[in-house]
Amino acid sequence: MTDAPTTSLPASHPLVSGRTSGSPLVRALRGDRPETLPVWFMRQAGRSLPEYRELRVGTAMLDACLDPAMASEITLQPVRRHGVDAGIFFSDIVVPIKLAGVDVEIVPGRGPVLGSPIRSAADVEALEQLDPTALAPISEAVARTVEQLGDTPLIGFAGAPFTLAAYLVEGGPSKDHIRARTLMHSDPDTWSRLLAWAADVSGAFLRAQVLAGASAAQLFDSWVGSLSRADYVQSVAPHSAAALAHVADLGVPRIHFGVGSGEVLRDMTTLGTGTVGVDAVGVDWRLPLDEAVRRVGTGVTVQGNIDPAMLSAPWEVLEAHVRDVVRRGGAARAHVVNLGHGVPPETDPAVLTRIVALVHELGDGTDGAAA
Numbered sequence: 001m002t003d004a005p006t007t008s009l010p011a012s013h014p015l016v017s018g019r020t021s022g023s024p025l026v027r028a029l030r031g032d033r034p035e036t037l038p039v040w041f042m043r044q045a046g047r048s049l050p051e052y053r054e055l056r057v058g059t060a061m062l063d064a065c066l067d068p069a070m071a072s073e074i075t076l077q078p079v080r081r082h083g084v085d086a087g088i089f090f091s092d093i094v095v096p097i098k099l100a101g102v103d104v105e106i107v108p109g110r111g112p113v114l115g116s117p118i119r120s121a122a123d124v125e126a127l128e129q130l131d132p133t134a135l136a137p138i139s140e141a142v143a144r145t146v147e148q149l150g151d152t153p154l155i156g157f158a159g160a161p162f163t164l165a166a167y168l169v170e171g172g173p174s175k176d177h178i179r180a181r182t183l184m185h186s187d188p189d190t191w192s193r194l195l196a197w198a199a200d201v202s203g204a205f206l207r208a209q210v211l212a213g214a215s216a217a218q219l220f221d222s223w224v225g226s227l228s229r230a231d232y233v234q235s236v237a238p239h240s241a242a243a244l245a246h247v248a249d250l251g252v253p254r255i256h257f258g259v260g261s262g263e264v265l266r267d268m269t270t271l272g273t274g275t276v277g278v279d280a281v282g283v284d285w286r287l288p289l290d291e292a293v294r295r296v297g298t299g300v301t302v303q304g305n306i307d308p309a310m311l312s313a314p315w316e317v318l319e320a321h322v323r324d325v326v327r328r329g330g331a332a333r334a335h336v337v338n339l340g341h342g343v344p345p346e347t348d349p350a351v352l353t354r355i356v357a358l359v360h361e362l363g364d365g366t367d368g369a370a371a
């Protein structure tokens with residue numbers, strides 16, 4: 001195992017007090033192979049759970065995120081039910097943008113929608129800084145959750161600047177993020193100011209979660225797959241690095257995830273520099289993990305990459321796929337089992353519980369048990 005990094009976290013933080021530092025998740029993120037592989041699911045909290053749907057009746061998504069008791073309870077639901085190795089904080093990538101004063105709502109079945117898109121130099125100029133005191137409900141929700149989680153680590157997260165910009169410039173969900181990518185080339189200066197603003201807002205959101213007790217930090221660049229490698233390296237990666245730099249002094253393990261990221265996986269690992277810049281890289285379902293390791297090397301842990309489409313396939317098909325994912329993950333220095341993207345809302349939650357039990361039976365993932 002690598003030495004625990006230096007940190008300016010408080011002594012009571014679970015990574016420092018020892019509550020989570022020996023957990024399978026934290027050990028794997030730091031490059032070790034614990035006796036059992038850690039497993040959690042992106043979007044494990046949410047619509048696949050009946051207890052979530054019941055609790056959310058009558059409360060808008062972003063109001064739920066800003067209610068510390070509700071956000072904490074929703075975060076804990078999948079941990080209790082599935083026995084996953086981590087909680088992921090229930091919130092949304094647009095929460096810090098809203099707290100910075102942007103008019104944004106989450107429309108059910110669609111996603112984040114803005115009152116007016118941010119497209120011109122003047123629009124970007126008018127964006128306000130995030131007042132740190134606005135993050136109080138986030139810190140409170142995390143602290144409550146961590147208290148309940150005991151030895152199970154909580155993962156904090158934030159949206160990467162490009163994925164946020166894809167919503168800000170388009171004004172809502174879009175297919176290929178054409179307007180955002182046009183702005184990148186037609187007005188690079190405005191683009192760079194917009195991404196710098198998004199990196200600050202996301203970075204502050206991530207830092208608040210880690211200071212309040214999160215034991216790992218994941219940056220979601222969900223729409224990175226629409227970028228060419230050259231555009232990613234030149235116009236995006238430095239801003240993702242800036243967002244993650246907000247937690248660098250805390251010594252918390254950092255995970256970088258994107259969808260359709262095959263072309264840029266190595267650059268997501270290095271954050272556009274010459275050396276490994278994160279502890280783990282999340283891989284989507286398109287790229288087998290052994291091929292991902294060939295691209296990123298063995299200096300980083302891999303996370304993934306069960307195909308979400310397989311969750312509704314017959315168990316025999318899904319089981320063979322999970323075993324294959326674990327076997328291929330054996331090529332990495334360490335492996336955190338997850339999906340290649342989020343849990344689809346129609347997923348039968350019993351299937352997720354069954355995957356957790358299966359993964360926990362497969363030992364450290366390198367003994368051929370997966371064959």
Ligand code: CP3
Nearest residue numbers: 042043044045046090091092093108109110111220222342
């Ligand atoms: O369990 C978890 O993973 C933690 C919670 C979480 C949510 N959003 C809750 C949520 C996380 C980590 C996110 C991040 C997020 N939000 C991303 C990056 C991850 C990814 O999935 O790619 C993105 C792109 C968003 C933006 C967003 N918010 C979308 C596309 C949607 C779905 C819209 C829909 O209705 O299909 C949301 C809403 C959202 N965020 C829901 C949840 C549980 C659904 C809200 C509901 O219950 O109505």
